[in-house]
Amino acid sequence: MHPDQKYIKALLENDHKLIDEIYKNNASSIKKYLLSRGANEEEAGDIFQEALIDTYKMAYDKNFTLTCPLNAFLLLICKRKWYNEVQKKQRQGVTNLEDGVFIDKEDEQNAEMHVRQMERESLVMRMLDKISERCKQIILASYTGISQEKLAESLGVSYGYLRKKKSICMSELIALVNQKK
Amino acid sequence: MNYEEYIADYLNGSLEGEDLEAFERELAQNTELQKLAEAWKSADQIISKHIRAEENLGNLKSTLNHFKTVYFQTEKKKGRVISMRWVSAVASVAAVFIIAYFLFLSPNINNFQLPDYPNAVVRGVQNNTKKGAQLFNKKNYKEALPYLKAVYENKPDDATSAYFYALCLMKVEDYDSALPILDAITQGTSVYKDEANFFAAYCAYKTDKKKDVLNYAMKVGKDNPNYASAQKLIKKLH
Numbered sequence: 001m002h003p004d005q006k007y008i009k010a011l012l013e014n015d016h017k018l019i020d021e022i023y024k025n026n027a028s029s030i031k032k033y034l035l036s037r038g039a040n041e042e043e044a045g046d047i048f049q050e051a052l053i054d055t056y057k058m059a060y061d062k063n064f065t066l067t068c069p070l071n072a073f074l075l076l077i078c079k080r081k082w083y084n085e086v087q088k089k090q091r092q093g094v095t096n097l098e099d100g101v102f103i104d105k106e107d108e109q110n111a112e113m114h115v116r117q118m119e120r121e122s123l124v125m126r127m128l129d130k131i132s133e134r135c136k137q138i139i140l141a142s143y144t145g146i147s148q149e150k151l152a153e154s155l156g157v158s159y160g161y162l163r164k165k166k167s168i169c170m171s172e173l174i175a176l177v178n179q180k181k
Numbered sequence: 182m183n184y185e186e187y188i189a190d191y192l193n194g195s196l197e198g199e200d201l202e203a204f205e206r207e208l209a210q211n212t213e214l215q216k217l218a219e220a221w222k223s224a225d226q227i228i229s230k231h232i233r234a235e236e237n238l239g240n241l242k243s244t245l246n247h248f249k250t251v252y253f254q255t256e257k258k259k260g261r262v263i264s265m266r267w268v269s270a271v272a273s274v275a276a277v278f279i280i281a282y283f284l285f286l287s288p289n290i291n292n293f294q295l296p297d298y299p300n301a302v303v304r305g306v307q308n309n310t311k312k313g314a315q316l317f318n319k320k321n322y323k324e325a326l327p328y329l330k331a332v333y334e335n336k337p338d339d340a341t342s343a344y345f346y347a348l349c350l351m352k353v354e355d356y357d358s359a360l361p362i363l364d365a366i367t368q369g370t371s372v373y374k375d376e377a378n379f380f381a382a383y384c385a386y387k388t389d390k391k392k393d394v395l396n397y398a399m400k401v402g403k404d405n406p407n408y409a410s411a412q413k414l415i416k417k418l419h
Contacts, residue, residue, distance in 0.1 A: 014241050019248060027252040045253030049245045056241055060234035061226070124227045137399045142189075143232050144415050154418055156392040167186045174220045 004070040011056040022052070026071050030078050037082055047085070051077040058118050068110035076111045077118065127176040135169035142166060184214055188221050235403065236412075293383075293407065295352075296376075298345050309335075310342070317345060322352035333362070340371030351380060360384040360393075367397065375400075379407040386414050394418060 010018030027048060034044040051074050058064055066073065128136060141151055152162040184207050190196040191204050208214055298314035313328030326349050333339075333346035343362050350359035363384060366377035378400040385393035394414055401411035 011241065014244055016244055019244055023248045023252045027248075031253060041253055045249040048253070049249050052245055053238065053242070056238070057231055057234040061230045121227045121231065124224050125231050128228065133400070137396070139228065140232070141395060141399055141415075143229055146415075146418060150418070151395075154391050154395040163189070164183075164186050166189060167183075170189075170221055170224065171185065171217065174217065174224060177224065178220070 002066045002068055002070075004068075005066045007070050008055065008059045008064060008066055011052060012059060012062070022070065026074050029071070030075055033075065034078060034082055038086070039082060043085075047078050047081045048074070050081060054118055054122065058114075058121055064114075066114070068107040068114070072104075072107045072111040073114055076108075076115050080115060080119070123180055124173070124177055127173055127180065130176060131169065131172050135165075135172055138162070138166055138169050139173065184208075184211070185217060188214075188218050189225075191218070192222055192225065293410070295348055299341065313349075314345070317349060322349050325349055326353060340366055340369060340373050344371075344373040344377065347377075348380065351384060354387075356384040356387040360388065360390075367400070375402055375405050376407070379405060379411050382411055382414050386417065391418055 007018060007022050009015070010022070030048055031041070031044045034047060035041065039047065054077065055073075128139065131139075138155070141155070142148070144151075146154065148162060149159055152159045155162065157165070184204060187196055187200065187204050191201070191208075196204055208218065298317045300314070309328045309331045313325045313332055316322075316325035317329065329342070329346040329349050333342045336342050344366055347359040347362040347366070350356075350362070360381060363377045363381035366373050367381055378397045382394050382397035382401065385391075385397060395418060398411040398414045401408055405411070
């Protein structure tokens with residue numbers, strides 16, 4: 001576990017003092033990088049904030065262990081986000097990820113591993129938005145804390161049908177995720 | 182036994198007895214089932230975690246918005262930043278009220294902000310639309326109702342007429358009449374579609390149509406200002 005794990009905890013606990021430190025230690029270098037790649041200041045702020053929110057979501061179950069400095073991790077997330085933004089909008093901007101910022105090789109590999117996990121999670125949530133409305137409804141409803149029996153009753157279907165349909169929906173989601181990997 | 186249907190029960194520990202034994206025997210030798218169960222477990226954990234994280238994101242977002250203005254804006258704007266101590270204090274008080282509201286109060290139509298009827302102040306002809314719209318915007322719902330009803334009956338396919346007539350019906354607590362009109366809007370493509378899902382869920386809740394509450398409320402998007410209220414309606418089904 002890297003000592004910067006305290007910042008992950010700070011995001012989960014909404015600790016203003018430490019979150020201020022995250023910005024103090026990282027915002028300037030990441031902003032400089034993004035501006036040099038064609039982003040404006042507002043976009044840089046949005047990307048940095050999204051990176052922190054994605055980190056919070058990934059760490060929400062408290063099972064995430066940071067194994068590299070937070071700066072290496074955040075820089076890599078922001079680079080990827082900006083790259084995707086430029087690709088998506090086909091706008092002008094530098095998509096070369098090289099930055100000239102020195103990051104230890106091992107830290108870079110660890111950051112890469114974390115970002116891959118983050119992207120995997122984000123892919124699942126994006127594909128959940130892409131499956132049929134009924135499937136999305138059934139999958140989301142199963143996380144509301146209502147028992148499966150009550151849920152089936154609320155949806156006006158039998159418990160057996162709901163189980164079968166959920167299985168089909170999850171398989172559909174998994175197939176979509178595998179297809180996009 | 183269709184093993185795929187039993188993955189959820191297996192993963193949440195509710196598969197028992199002979200079914201469990203049969204499932205585990207198949208799992209041990211069926212690599213496709215193993216892959217599906219593994220992917221299912223992973224997707225299940227991710228969705229569950231992200232839904233919970235999203236529900237509690239509000240306070241963190243406020244903090245991040247504050248620091249974004251400090252670290253990503255001009256020097257001039259930096260000088261106007263409010264002390265975080267005040268932000269924390271206000272946020273804490275607001276959070277207490279919000280939690281109290283969502284825990285203890287029942288959803289109530291009077292607590293929802295309704296939009297104004299568009300183009301109510303247009304010079305020229307006095308017609309039912311204009312009269313109804315003006316009365317609606319002045320919150321004189323009982324008086325607005327006959328005008329809006331006439332407009333709706335004249336143009337039942339017009340989403341604006343239908344939506345505001347349905348809202349007016351809700352305001353006079355005629356939920357049975359409002360629901361089918363809102364339902365038609367939820368099936369269309371108008372700008373009122375997302376809002377209509379929430380208000381339809383509310384009408385279904387008021388008329389004890391549990392199945393419909395869930396159907397409509399689940400379709401209310403996270404960006405909708407009534408998203409939290411929609412989630413509250415779902416929880417009321419427990």
